[in-house]
Amino acid sequence: MPEKINRKPRVLSGMRPTGKLHLGHLVGALDNWVRLQHQYDCFFFVADWHALTSDYADTAAIKSNIIEMLFDWLAAGLDPEIATIFIQSHVPAHAELHLLLSMITPLGWLERVPTYKEQRDNIKEKDLGTYGFLGYPVLQSADIMMYKGDYVPVGEDQVPHVEITREIARRFNMFYSGNRKPVFPEPQPLLTPMPKLPGTDGRKMSKSYGNAILLSDPEPVVRQKLKTMVTDPARVRRSDPGNPHVCPVYSLHKIFSDQSTIERVEVGCTTAGIGCIECKGWAADALVQILNPLQERRRKYEENPRLVWDILEAGSGRARKVAEATMHDAREAMNLSRDYEPPRNEATAGK
Ligand code: TRP
Ligand code: SF4
Numbered sequence: 001m002p003e004k005i006n007r008k009p010r011v012l013s014g015m016r017p018t019g020k021l022h023l024g025h026l027v028g029a030l031d032n033w034v035r036l037q038h039q040y041d042c043f044f045f046v047a048d049w050h051a052l053t054s055d056y057a058d059t060a061a062i063k064s065n066i067i068e069m070l071f072d073w074l075a076a077g078l079d080p081e082i083a084t085i086f087i088q089s090h091v092p093a094h095a096e097l098h099l100l101l102s103m104i105t106p107l108g109w110l111e112r113v114p115t116y117k118e119q120r121d122n123i124k125e126k127d128l129g130t131y132g133f134l135g136y137p138v139l140q141s142a143d144i145m146m147y148k149g150d151y152v153p154v155g156e157d158q159v160p161h162v163e164i165t166r167e168i169a170r171r172f173n174m175f176y177s178g179n180r181k182p183v184f185p186e187p188q189p190l191l192t193p194m195p196k197l198p199g200t201d202g203r204k205m206s207k208s209y210g211n212a213i214l215l216s217d218p219e220p221v222v223r224q225k226l227k228t229m230v231t232d233p234a235r236v237r238r239s240d241p242g243n244p245h246v247c248p249v250y251s252l253h254k255i256f257s258d259q260s261t262i263e264r265v266e267v268g269c270t271t272a273g274i275g276c277i278e279c280k281g282w283a284a285d286a287l288v289q290i291l292n293p294l295q296e297r298r299r300k301y302e303e304n305p306r307l308v309w310d311i312l313e314a315g316s317g318r319a320r321k322v323a324e325a326t327m328h329d330a331r332e333a334m335n336l337s338r339d340y341e342p343p344r345n346e347a348t349a350g351k
Contacts, residue, residue: 008040008041009040009150009151010040010041010042010147010150010151011040011041011150011151011190012042012044012045012144012147012152012187013029013033013043013044013152013154014044014045014046014050014088015046015069016046016047016048016050017046017047017048017051017062017065017066017068017069018065018069019061019064019065019069019207021069021072021214022205022215023205023212023213023287024197024204024206026076026215027197027255028155028194029153029155030072030073030076030077030078032153033073033076033083034076034077037079037083038082040150040151042082042083042084043084043086043149043319044073044086045086045088045143045315045319046066046069046070046086046087047140048062048066048087048088049088049089049094050088050136050139050140052132053130053133053135053139054123054126054128055126056132066087067308070085070312072294073085074297074298074301074311075215075294075297076215080311080314084315084318085311085312086312086315086318086319087315087316088143090312090316090319090320091146091316091319091320093320093326093327094139094142094143094323095142096327097146097330098135098142100334101141101142101145101168101172104168104171104175105138105141105168105171109137109167109168110134110135110164111134113136113137113160113161114160115157115160116133116134116136116137120133136161137160137161137164137165140161140165141161141168141169144162144187145165145168145169145184145187145326146322146323146326146327147319148184148185148326149185149187150187150188151188151189151190152165152188152189152190153189153190153192154189154190154192155191155194156191156194158189159189159191162188162189163189166186169182169184169185169186169187170186172330172333176330176333176334178333183330183333195254195255197251197252198211198252199213199248200228200230200248201229202230202248213225215291215295216295216298217291218295219288219291222284222287222291223284223288226280226283226284227277229248230248231247231248231249231280232247232269233246235247235269235276238272239272240272241269241272242272243269244265244266247269249276249279249280249283250266250269252287253265253282253283253286256283256286256287256290257282257286265279265282
């Protein structure tokens with residue numbers, strides 16, 4: 001397999017297609033992916049089957065969610081000439097590997113994944129008592145193992161999923177690799193340091209809270225959202241000194257503003273030298289400056305969404321080739337290869 005000679009270490013990560021992305025996705029994942037693509041052989045994919053594990057009842061929006069998300073990936077600077085960008089469901093081998101891995105995954109491992117019980121109990125509007133939802137980590141393991149990924153850039157919340165992938169890979173190798181080289185490497189999480197990013201209401205930025213600043217928000221919308229953002233609740237009047245360390249606007253400054261602005265905010269806020277309106281204006285300036293180049297890159301795809309689909313098709317084709325090679329190894333290890341072998345007679349076996 002010539003592609004494996006001296007290959008760069010491989011990185012794989014995915015995102016469920018939730019539609020338009022926000023600043024949290026940028027600082028928590030995309031910025032990192034963009035950096036990684038220059039250093040590693042990167043595979044980034046749309047986990048549309050994973051979206052179905054919870055949103056199975058109504059799939060009407062799935063395609064537009066995929067395209068919207070891709071606008072944001074490309075806007076953030078993911079380069080389809082460098083990284084392989086694809087759709088999980090367009091590489092059907094993920095389903096085959098998922099099935100094979102499901103055979104060797106003990107139920108207890110799945111029931112113990114922290115997000116499993118928590119989400120099953122907390123998300124009331126959907127019935128998550130399904131076979132598919134329990135198998136979420138098995139599908140994710142198949143995603144990762146398919147590309148023999150060395151590193152998986154993820155946030156803290158996804159580390160248990162990478163851990164279970166390691167366990168499943170180890171179990172597969174134990175059963176089926178014999179004395180040969182293990183079929184699957186054990187992947188490592190590449191923990192993305194996630195700055196605490198508050199939304200406009202001060203809670204963690206999240207689409208479902210309706211407090212997010214989207215990567216596609218035009219400047220007036222960004223400024224408007226900042227205007228209504230909560231501040232230090234104790235700073236009621238302009239003349240009251242504030243405490244930036246309890247203020248979500250200050251958290252945005254710390255992530256997005258330059259050092260001198262951060263200092264001006266600290267001094268100005270604690271001495272009542274600046275008002276919140278001014279301070280929020282500076283935060284909006286920083287965001288607009290970051291979002292401008294993204295929105296510039298985004299335009300060409302928005303004008304011609306077909307380009308996005310072509311990128312995904314080309315990437316999925318590349319991914320299918322790698323996946324087919326892995327499945328060849330996996331099937332062979334499990335004695336499921338498509339090569340003919342004469343039946344073995346018990347009596348003469350081993351002779
Ligand atoms: N579970 C991940 C999330 O919700 C998405 C995902 C699916 C993923 N398959 C993956 C991430 C493989 C990394 C590797 O964010
Ligand atoms: Fe927050 Fe800025 Fe107002 Fe201080 S001045 S409370 S940091 S918005």
